[in-house]
Amino acid sequence: MWIDTHCHIDKLKESPENVINLAKKKGVLCLLTIGTELKDWNQVLSLSKKHSPYVYGTLGMHPHKAQSFDDSCDTFLRKHLPSQRIVGVGEIGLDYFYENSSSDIQKEVFEKQLNLAEEFHLPVEIHTRSAESDTLYFLKKYQSKVQGLLHCFTGSYDLAKQALDCGFNISFSGILTFKKAESLRKTCKKIPLDRIHIETDSPFLCPEPHRGKENNPSYIPFIAQLVAKLHKIDLETLSQQLKENTYKLFPKIKKEDF
Ligand SMILES: [Zn+2]
Known part of the structure; x- marks a missing residue:
C-alpha cells in the first residue's frame, strides 16, 4: 500500500530482515534506503541487491559529510549510479x-x-x-535538468511553493504528526496530491504516537493517515496517488513488481 521514499535501514538496531518483515505486515510495498557517505554506500548497494525487489537504494553525500567528498567518491558514484538497484542521488x-x-x-x-x-x-x-535561499538558488538553476524531492520537509510554504514551481516534489515525514507542527500541516494541505511523497527517515523522527522510539518503516501508516485526513481523502485513493507519484519520479522502480 505504501512506499517509504526515504529511510536508512542500515542504521537501525534491528536487522534488515526483521525490519522488512515488519514493514511488509504493515502494508509497506517497498522502500528506498538512502546513502549518506562513502562508508555506507556499499551497505546500501548490498542491501538493495540482497533484498531485491523490496529494497531500492540511493547514493549521495549528505551535507554534514560534504568535506569528505573527494575523487574516490566521484569514482564510486560514477561506477554504481547506473545500477538497476540504485534509483536516485541522495x-x-x-x-x-x-x-x-x-x-x-x-x-x-x-x-x-x-x-x-x-x-x-x-x-x-x-x-x-x-538554508532556504541557497537551496532555492540550486532548485532554480537545475529546474528542467534534474527532478527530485525535498525530503523530510519542514520548510516554509513559500519554499514548498517555489520548489513545486521548479518541478520538485515534497516529502513528509513523521514530523507532520508532531504536536507543534501545525504550520507544516497547513502547508501539507496546500501541496497538490500529485506532488507529495511520504517517508519515515528511519531510524530518526518516529511519528506520534511512538515519538521518541527508534523509527522504522512499519510506522509509515501514521503519516499516511494524517495526510489522508488533511486532504480529506480515503486511504486507498491516497495510496494509489502516492504510488503513481513515486513511479513517476523514480523511473527505475519497477511498477510491475508491486
Ligand atoms: Zn535521511
Whole structure:
C-alpha cells in the first residue's frame, strides 16, 4: 500500500530482515534506503541487491559529510549510479543549522552531485535545513535538468511553493504528526496530491504516537493517515496517488513488481 521514499535501514538496531518483515505486515510495498557517505554506500548497494525487489537504494553525500567528498567518491558514484538497484542521488543538499561542513563546501558538493544526477538521469533526494535561499538558488538553476524531492520537509510554504514551481516534489515525514507542527500541516494541505511523497527517515523522527522510539518503516501508516485526513481523502485513493507519484519520479522502480 505504501512506499517509504526515504529511510536508512542500515542504521537501525534491528536487522534488515526483521525490519522488512515488519514493514511488509504493515502494508509497506517497498522502500528506498538512502546513502549518506562513502562508508555506507556499499551497505546500501548490498542491501538493495540482497533484498531485491523490496529494497531500492540511493547514493549521495549528505551535507554534514560534504568535506569528505573527494575523487574516490566521484569514482564510486560514477561506477554504481547506473545500477538497476540504485534509483536516485541522495541524500544531498544544504544544512546550515549544524554546518558540520562549511557552507561553501556544502554548495560545491551539492552542485557536483546535482551534475551527476543530470548526467545519469536520476532524481535527487534533497536535505535542506536553515538554508532556504541557497537551496532555492540550486532548485532554480537545475529546474528542467534534474527532478527530485525535498525530503523530510519542514520548510516554509513559500519554499514548498517555489520548489513545486521548479518541478520538485515534497516529502513528509513523521514530523507532520508532531504536536507543534501545525504550520507544516497547513502547508501539507496546500501541496497538490500529485506532488507529495511520504517517508519515515528511519531510524530518526518516529511519528506520534511512538515519538521518541527508534523509527522504522512499519510506522509509515501514521503519516499516511494524517495526510489522508488533511486532504480529506480515503486511504486507498491516497495510496494509489502516492504510488503513481513515486513511479513517476523514480523511473527505475519497477511498477510491475508491486
Ligand atoms: Zn535521511
